[in-house]
Amino acid sequence: MEIITSILAGLLFATGVYNLLQKQLLRIVIGTGLLSHGAHLFILTMGELKRGQPPVLKEGITEYSDPLPQALILTSIVISFGVTSLLLVLAYRTANENNTDNMEQLRGTENE
Known part of the structure; x- marks a missing residue:
């Protein structure tokens, strides 16, 4: 199960980085969400996907789930x-004020 979630996390990271490198502001926002x-x-995945008792320490319980990954x-x-x-x-205001969401056009020219 950890291998599948690791692959899925890697795909989300790759898709997020790809969207961050796009020219449209909305794709950049979607990329940050995917990341x-x-x-x-x-x-x-790093918190080990295991099943056990609730994270309350009592006598007689040897296997319990770690609450730290869920809290993080x-x-x-x-x-x-x-x-x-x-x-x-910010993307909405930028697109409304500048009438574009293209990052190349928002950068402007060097002479300005």
């Missing part, structure tokens, strides 16, 4: 939602 989802899967992913989801929201608002 964050790849990071979520990577953290979950939950925090990361909240942060990536905020970053994605900010990037969408």
